[in-house]
Amino acid sequence: MTPRGLIFDKDGTLFDFHATWGGWSRGLIEAEADGDAMRAQAIAAALGYDLDAGRFAADSLVIASTAGEIADAMLPHLPGQDRAALIARMNARAAEAPQVPAVPLAPLFADLAARGLALGLVTNDSEAPARAHLGEAGVAAAFGFVAGADSGFGAKPAPGQLLACARAMRLAPGDCAMIGDSLHDLHAARAAGMIAIGVLTGMAPRAALEPHADIVLPDIGALSGWLDARNITKA
Template sequence: MIKGLIFDKDGTLFDFNATWGAWAGRMIAGETAGNPAKTTALANAMGYDMENQRFRPASVVIAATVEETASAMLTVLTDETHDTLIPRMNAAASAVEQVQAVPLIPFFDDLRARGLALGIATNDAEAPALANLTSAGVHDHFHFIAGYDSGHGAKPGTGQLDAFCRETGLAPHHCAMIGDSTHDLQAGRAAGMTTIGVLTGPAPSAELAPLADVVLPDIGHIPAWLDARS
């Protein structure tokens, strides 16, 4: 029986390309001062398709931490350092308008009414994650929120998921990890949780299916999936 649900953030609660696609194009152009060759190089380093304003399925940005994304960017932005670039990235991420995969307040109201413990495990930094959840009006729905810098490590490691279980007192086999990337599902499997893939990120079903107990179009299908199991 599922008693706890732990969610990835970007690509899971928020549609990945709808949220970050056009914004990333503007950010890349700004970081390169519009220099065409440098813009192309930075877009390629980040796995971003400037023409279609979408991240490619293999983009480092999809599942990486902010530090890993910054490292990729610094191969082009050689005058910058992690210390100068990451604060700017976090500030921009905190302010970006998030496109919800489904209306989140009624969705999480329903899950809380079912008595489920809810958590967030993101490879984003904790501060922008909290800002995004607060802006969406769902911060208070969660029993546990962790970013890669919250002291539990990052996915595909299990530290965030293990901490969720400690915080809620739930055994891993009573929990499900929900995400749009293989990092999310690898972490869930390694932690001993049920794994649910969703298709609101760049990864296709065929990529997620080998690691998922079920692949759903979006998180809005989870209540029906839970009902079918009861």
């Protein structure tokens, strides 16, 4: 397992999932419920979010789904709402969500680039919010390829985004590793023929990830040591 390219998930991987999206989900639910407490509870239940505790369920739809899938779960509780308009509101709110990095990102990605590794990012978030989040974190320039669920390559757990990233980096899929916090990420890696690396900064526990991963790390900061052990050192 010696990759030449690393492909990252975003939410729960670059950014701590609950710290970033807990407040966003509450704000979205309350805004769309428009003061109707029963409607807010119904939307929250559909998304797997506990409004009272402010916590996601382990199988929350928000964890690995696309904006369209989340909207589809909300729409039965929002009669008369337009799907495209709801997704647009979600994307606008997502682009402004304060991101909480899982580890200090700038030094990590400087280290990875110095090792000569090609870097990409694929997310089930939409592309515009993803690029906004990378820019706010100061690491947008680190990635040679960025794709969201609306970028034309499909969404995880299908492998389309990952394969498009490998092509853009001019690497064979087997020369790439996918790093993510969810089973969607690991299943996409397997389907693409890539190394599958799980991290524990999302909602999935180690026991859920390990059967589907080549290795599970505590967070992406541990990649440096993992690469050192494989003699992928700085040029």
